[in-house]
Amino acid sequence: MTARDPVNASLPRVAAVGAGRMGRGIAIAFAYAGHRASLVDLRERSDEAWRKLHGEVIAEVESSLAGLASLGVMPLELVPEIVARIDVVRAADAPRALAAAELVFEGVPETLQAKREAFAQINAHCRDDAILTSTTSSILVTQIAEFVKRPERFLNIHWLNPAYVIPVVELSYHAGTDPAVLARAKALMEAIGKLPVVCGPTPGYIVPRLQALIMNEAARMIEEGAATAEEIDKATRYGLGLRFAALGVVEFIDFGGSDILHHASREMSASIDANRYKAPAILDKMMGEGRLGLKSGSGFYDYAGRDVAAYRSDVLLRTLGMLKHAGLWQPPAAATR
Structure with a gap:
């Protein structure tokens, strides 16, 4: 990401509702990119409690x-300038901050009641053309859309912590989301250096749904005595993680072959747990159609017309780059006579 020196008044103003960790991270991400960002606290507080919160936010x-x-990754002298772009807003001043925002992120605690109360205020004070979002990690977009006055302008945008570092943001839309609003939200995320990925109203989005399976399985392995935490972490950092940093998960299936996953699933389904390791029906269908991935010319992706040798070389280059970054690549042994 790249910091812009001056505040650009033409950049959309954003508001993060909820002054917790996620709201703070979102405010940093936009301020870093040159935007004015309001961090809005909706809770009524005493003067002393407000001063304490304000100090904690600025310090963090x-x-x-x-x-x-x-x-x-950035000059230290830019820190005060970026901090100055963030307005920490007290509940009494929330109407003003919300009315000025083109893009609003709700980040209050993960309960439907808290979301309902927050959107009551957002509905009352935001512009009709504002894009409204929730940052929920556990509640479906369809549930929260019921609280929004103009649901066609609403979607979920799930950030990964730290919000100002991790590039991926997950955009989850509902049936009533205006496609133009989704496109605008994507463009705004891309403009601050994020990589938006889009999914429908599905539990867990993409990243949390995948990582929950991995983390639970790691905990089970420790519970079973299969391996220690240290060995599992070494294996995931320099085996699983390193490869998935070079290849996406679905790309990885195609690269090795869907038949490999099919056979591995069959074996582990029999030896570990039938429910956890049963291959999905789509994999059986692909096997029947001979769509094995790169080796057959099609799988989840179509490789027709693609320079497969160049693609394999690029994947190897990505992997070597990760190895070198980790300090694990060794030069060849010297010739012996």
């Missing part, structure tokens, strides 16, 4: 940015 924002500077 400064610390987060200073941490980036210490790693050499």
Whole structure:
């Protein structure tokens, strides 16, 4: 990501509702990219409690940015300027901040009641043309859409922590979401250096749904005595993680072959757990059609007309880059006589 020196008044103003960790991360991400960002606290607080919260927010924002500077990814002297782009807004001033925002992120606690109450205020004060989003990680977009006055302008945008570092944001739309609103939301995310991925109203989005399976299985392996936490982490960082940093999960299936996954699923379904490892019907269908992936010319992707040798070389180059970054690539042994 790249910091812009001046505040650009033409950039859309954003508001993050909820002054917790996620709201703070979102405010940092937009302020870093040059936007004015309002971090809105909807809870009524005493003057003393408000001063305490305000101090905590500013301290965390400064610390987060200073941490980036210490790693050499931004100049330390830009920290005060970026912090100054973030307005921490008290409940009494929420109407003003919400009315000024083109893009609003709801990030209050994960209960339907809290979401309902937050959107009551957002509905009352936001512009009719504002894009409204929730950052929920556990509630379906269809459930929250019921609380929104103009549901066609609503979608979920799920950020991965730290929100100001991880590029992927998951956009989950519902049947009533205006396609133009979805496209605008994607464009706004891309403009601050994010990589938006889109999914329908599905539990767990993409990343949490996949990672929950992996994390639960790791915990089971420790529980069963199959391996220690240290060995599992070594295997995932430098085996599983390294390969999936070079190849997407579905790309990985095609690269090795859907038949490999089919046979591995059959064996582990029999030896570990039939429910956890049963191959999905789509895999059986692909096997029957001979769509095995790269080796057959089609799988989840179509490889017709693709330079397969160049593609394999590129994948190897990506993998070697990860190895070198991890300090695990070794030069060949010297010739012996």
